[in-house]
Amino acid sequence: MEAARFHGVELDIRDFAAEPGEASPSPASLARWLNDQGAIAKGMRVRWRYLVRLQNTPPIVLMFKDGSAALMVRADPERGVIWLRDPLGDVGSVPVAVDELRLSQVWTGDVLLVKRRRDLSEADAPFDVAWFAKIVLREKSALRDILIASLALSILTIFPALIVMQVIDRVVNYHSMATLVSITGIVVILSFYEILLTYARRELMLVVTTRIDTRLSLHAFNRLLALPLEFYEREQAGRILGRYMAIYKVRDFLTGRLMTTFLDMFTLLVILPLLFYMSSTLAWMTVACAGLIGLIVMVFLGPMARVYSKMVEAEMQRGSVLYETVAGIRTVKTLALEPTRRESWDETTADVVRWKLAAGRMANWPATLVMPLDMFINRGIIIVGAYLALQSDSGMGAGALMAFMMLGGRVAAPLVGLAKLLEDVNEVSTSLGEAGAVLNQPTETKALTTGMRPRVKGALSFQSVNFTYPGAAIKALNDVNFEVPAGTMLGLVGRSGSGKSTVTRLLQGVSRNYTGYLRLDGVELREINLTHLRRSFGVVLQDNFLFRGTVRDNITAGRPGLTIDDVVRAARLAGAEEFIERMPAGYDTWIEEGSTNISGGQRQRLAIARAVICDPKLMILDEATSALDPESEALVNANLQRIGKGRTMVIVSHRLSSLVDCDQICVMERGSVADIGPHAVLLERCDIYRTLWMQQNRHQTRGQGTGPASMLAEGE
Template sequence: MEDVSFTLDPAAPGRSGAKGTNVTSQLHGAPTRCEQQPEMHARVLATVVAARFYGMELDPGEFRRAPGEETPSAQSLSQWLQNSGMWARALRLRWRQLMRLQDTGPVVLLFADGTAGLLTGVNADKNVIFLKDPRAPSGDNPLPVDELRLRQVWNGEVVLLRTERGVAETEAPFSLRWLFSLVMQERRSLRDIAFASLTLSFLTIFPPLLVMTVVDKVLTHHSMSTLSLLATILTIAVVFETLLGYSRRLITITIGTRIDARLNLHVFNRLLRLPIDYFERHPSGETMHKVMQINKVREFITGKLLTTMLDMITLFVLLPFLFYLNTSLAWIVLACSGLIAIIILAYLRPLRVVFHYVIRAETEKASVMTETVYGIRTVKSLALEPSRRALYDEQVADAGRWRLTYAKLANWPQTLVTPIQRFMSIGVILIGAWMALNDPSGYQVGALFAFMMLSMRVAAPLVGLARLIEDYEEVGTSVGEAASVLNRPLESNAASGGLRPKFAGAIAFDDVTFTYPGTKIPAISRLSFEVPAGTMLGIVGRSGSGKSTITRLLQGINREFSGYVKIDGADLREINLRHLRQSFGTVLQENFLFRGSIRENIIAARPGLTLEDVVRAARLAGAEEFIERMPNGYETFIQEGSPNLSGGQRQRLAIARALITDPRLLILDEATSALDPESEALVNANLLRIARGRTMLIVSHRLSSLTECDLILVLEKGCMLDIAPHRVLLERCSVYRQLWQQQNRHMEQPSRPTAVVQAIGHG
C-alpha cells in the first residue's frame, strides 16, 4: 500500500512555546524551526493550517475559549470551525481508527501537554501515521510515527474537519425516499431487531403446539409426566420470550429516538438556511403547521411502519405452519385477509383527496391562531377580540367540516372489514369443527385449537399491512406539506464557499438596480456611490425611497440585483454569506431578544466573550446605567417577548449586541427611533466613539442624528439625489433642505406664548 499523505502550507505565523518543543522532539527526534508569532496557541495554529488545506482562511482573532478554559479544547476548536462554515467534530479515537483515515484531509491531533500536530497520512501496511508539526516550514516532509511513540504524548483527542462546499446543492430533497434512507442508517440495530423478531416468531408457535399436544395427547392418555415436561418447556419459553421482547422494545425505542433527533435537526437546519424573504412572504403560522407535519411522519416511521414490518416477519414464519396444520383453513384465512386488503385499498384515493383539504383547513386555522398570539398587543389595544374570535370560529368550523367528512369516509372501510374479521375468528371455528366431524381420518381437535390461535396471529399482520398503506397515503400528504417548506431553494453560499476577506469597510455601489419579487417598480434604480473605509454614512429619504433596501443588499438578504455591490473591492456575491453577515453589526427598528439573561443576549454572536467585554459594549450603547439598576444586573432573565424591558431598553441591548463583536461595518436602521429623548441623546453622544475604526451606515428619519456623519446619502424614489456632508446638502440639495426645515421649524419660529405677549405689548 502506498503512503497516503498530502502537503500542508503553514504559512500563517504562530508559536506554541516550550511544551510544544518537548513533544515535537519526542516524536520527531529534533526541535523544529519556529518563525511564528508568540501570541498564537499551537492548537489554534494547527487548526488554521488544517483549514487552509481546504481553502479556508481562519482569523485566529475570532477564536474564543470556553469560560474557564486555559488550553483550547477540542470542543472549542470544533465550534470555531463550525462557526466559520466548516464541518467539524471533536472526537476521541483509537489507533486502529486512525488507520482508517486514509481518504480524509488533515486531522488535528491534540497532545496531552496542550500542543497539537497534524496527521497528514497513514500507511496501514507499515502501521504508521505521518505527522507534521504545524509550525514547520511547508517544505518539511511529515515524519512517520508508530503507535508506541504516539501513545506517549497523545490521549486520543482529535478534531476532524472538512469543507461543507456543495452540501446545499447535493443534499437530497425532503421526501419519503429520504426518510427511508434515514431509517436505513440504523442497519445494524435493524438487523438485531429482525433477528429478535424472527426468534420471537418461532417462539409464538410453542403455545399452540403445547395446546395441541395437551388436548390430543395428555388429556387422551392421562399422561402427567408429559404435562409436567410441557409446563417446564412453556415456562422456559415464556422467560426467554419476555427477555427477548424487552430487548427488542429497548432497541426499537433507541432507534426511534435517534431517528427523531436526526429528523428534527435536519428540519431545523433547513429552516435556518431558507432565505429571509421566504419568511417575510409566508405567515409564520402556516410555516410552523406545515413543518410540524413531520411529527406524523416520525410517529409513522418509528411506530406503525416498524411494528408492521416486524409483524410481517411473524407472518412468514407462521404461514407455512398454518398450511401444515390445515391447508383448507389456511386458504380461507388468506382469502379473508386479501378481501380486507382490497376494501382498504379501494378507499385510499378518496381518503387522500379529502385529507388534502383537511390539511389545508388545519393550516389556515393554525395561521390565524399564531398571527393572533404574535400580534396580541395590537389585538388588545384596538379591541379586535370579537373580529379575531369570529375569524377563528370560521376556520375551526371549516376544519371541523373537513375532519368530519374524512372521518365519515374512513368509517366505511372499517364497517365493511368488521364482518370479515368476525368470520375469520368464528367462521374458522365452525368450519374446523365441521371438518373434524366429517373427516373420516379423524381430524384432531388439538390441531383445530392450535390453528385458531395462530390464525389470528396471521390475520393481524395482513390487516395491519393494508392499514399501513392507508396511513402511508396520509403520511405522504404530510410529507408533501413539510416538503413545500423544506425543499425551497436555500440561501446560496450560506454555509461555505466564497471569499472570506478581512474587511476594512470600503463600500461601493456600481449601477445597482433591484426590484422586490412580485413588484414592477424598482426599489433602487441605477444607484452608484462609494464611501471609503471608516466613513460614517447617513442615509435619508422619504418613506419608500430605498433606504432599508441598501442595507438588505449589503447583508446579502436580497442577491438578485443588477450591477455590482462591492466591499473593499470584492463583489459581494462572491463573498461567503455567513462571513459577510458575521462582519456586520446590525441594529433594526424592531429587534428580537431571546429568552435568557441580559449577558447571554449581548454575547449571542460570540458566546466565549467575558463579562468585561459585555460591560464595555453595554457602556458604549448607553445600556450600562439601566442594567446595573436591575436586581440581578447582567444576569437578569429576559422572558419571551421581553415584557420586563421597555422599548428603549430593548433597543440599547440590541445596539450592545451588535457592538460586542467589534464589527468593521455597522448598520443602524432606524435604531434610535424607539428610544426616548434621553436614551437617544445618550446613544447619539456615543456615535463618534461607536464609529471609531469602523464604517457606519445610519438610516434615520431624524436628520438631527445625522449631522455628525462624514457623508449623507439622499434618496428619492430609489435614485440618488446627492451625497455630501450635512452643511453642503443644506446649500445644494433642495429635498434635504426641505426635510431639514420640516423637522427643525420649531427652532426657527418663536413659540406661541412669546408671539402673544409681543402682540399685547404692541397693543
C-alpha cells in the first residue's frame, strides 16, 4: 500500500484476497491485485548484488520469509547496505540500514516492483486485428525459434526428392549397391533431424498458442466485466454471449490455419527456385494454376461475406432463444409455455438452416471451379512432364520427373492453402465485428482504477440533480434537491416511475452522466474511485442473485479473505444465523443454481449478510422486502434497526409501514422531490404521502375518521 501510495494509488487492504492455499501473500497474487487496482506491478527474484545497485528508484517491496514485507527506500553499493522501512509504520519513521548477511536471514529473494499506470491503452484498446497482432507479436522469441525450425524443415524437404532422383537415375539404372547403402545412411540421418525439428516446432507452436489463448481469454473477460451495467440492461444476454464467443473463432484462425499457412510459405520460398531450375515450364504451370485458384476465390469473397453475415445473425438469434428458454425455464414450466418456446425455436432454426444451406451452396461453386486446377497440379503435371522427358533435348530424366512431382506437390499445397485461406477471411471478419460490437463498447476501466478513495461516513447531498435515461424523452430525475447527514435512515417512497430506483442507481455509480452535484461526505460522486465507492456500499435488491456454492462463499463473495467469525457476525446481524445452523452442513451447505434449495426469505437474509459483512457505512435496500412473505418481511424489518446503527441507510419501498421508523422519508413524484421529513410530519403536510398511506392502511382507517389528526394518531 505504501509503495502504491508513493505513485498516487490509494488501496484498501481489505480488498485483497490471497490465492487459495497461500499462507501468506505471494508476489504473484500481490501483483495481480495491484494490476486490478490501476497500478502496474511485477514480482521477480533478485540477487543481492543487483538489489544493492538500485539507486534513485521508487520504493521497492521486499518479501520476507515470515510473510511480512519491507520497503527498500535507498541503497549504497559502496558501503554494501540498503535502507528498509516498515510499511505499517509512520511515514516519517527513520529507515534501518541492513547489510547482505542480516537481510539473507529474513529475505526470500523476491521483490515487488510497483508503478502507476500512465497509459490505459492496452486495457481499452480497440478490439481489432491490430490488437490481435500485438498479442501474437509478444511471443517474439518463440516465433523466431518457430521460423528457424520451419526454415530448416523446408530445406530438409528438398532432400527426399533429390534422393528419389538419385535412386532412380543412379541406383536403379546402374544397379549400384554401394550408392544405395550411402543413400540409406543419408536418409536415416535426415529423417532423424526432421523428426526432431518437427517435434520441436509443434511444441513451440503449442506453447505460443496456449499463451495467446490465455491472454485473449483474460483480456476479453476483463473487458466484459468492465462494461457498464447500462449496456447489459439494454442488450439481450444471449446475443452478448454469442458475440463474445466469436472471439474464439478469430483465435482459432490466427493460431491455426493462418499460422500453418504462413509457415508453409517458407517451403515455397525454398523449393520454388529449385523447381524453376529443374523445369521452368512445369514450374510456371504449377504457379499459374495456383494463381487461378486464388483468383476464383477472390471473385466469390464478396457474395460469401454477405451470405455468411446473415447466417451468423440467424445463429445468434437462435442462441438468444436458447438462453432465454434455459434462464426462464421456471416460468416456461409453470405457465406451460413449451409450445410457444418450441415455435420460436423452430422459426429461428429454420432461418439458420436456410442461411447455412445458402452459404454451403455459395461455397460449393468456388470449390467446384477450383477442382480441375487442383487435379491438374496433382495429376496433369506428370503427363506434361512425361512428354517433356520423351523429348531428347529436354534434359529431364525419369528421376528428375519424380523429384519434380514430389516437390511440386509441396509447392502447390501452400499456394492452394493461401488461396483457400481467403475463404476464412469472411468468417473471421464477421466474427471480429460481432465480438467488437460487445468488447469495443465504452468501459468503466478508468472510473474503476482512478479517482479519490475517501473514507466513507455516509452524508448525502443532492443539489439540482437531473438525469435522463439514454433514448428517453422525459427526465427520470428533475432538479432533485435534498441532504441527509451521516447515520440517517432515509426512506424513498413514491408511485412507480417516480425516480426512487434511479436515485439508488446514481448512488452506486451505475449511471454517471447526470447534471448537478451529488456529493458523498462532501466529495462529488464522479470524482470517487468506482471500485472503492461500490465496495463502501452494501446493496440489497428485490431479487438478489446467489452464486452456486456454499453459504459461506456467498456471504464472503465481496471479501473472500474474511474469516468464519466475520461470516457468523454478518449472518447474526442479518437474522440468518438461526436457519443456517439448521441446515445439514451449516455454513458449508451447498446452494444450488438459482437458489432452488432455499426460500425467498432465506435468500434475502443471506443477501443482507453479504452486504453487511464488509461493515459498510452506507447501505441501499431497493425493494428488498417487497417479494417476501409477511413473516420473512417482519424478520428482515426487525433487523433493520440493528443493521442501521452507525451507518446511513437508503431504503426504497412501496410498503410505507416498513419506513415508519426512518429518520427521514423522501417522497418522489415524477422525478422530483415532493417532500421530505419524518413519517408523522409527512402524514400531516404531504398529500401524496397521506394518499399512499391511506391506500395501504385502508383496513385500519375503515370506520374511523379520515382527517389528518386521526391518521397522525394511527401513524404514531
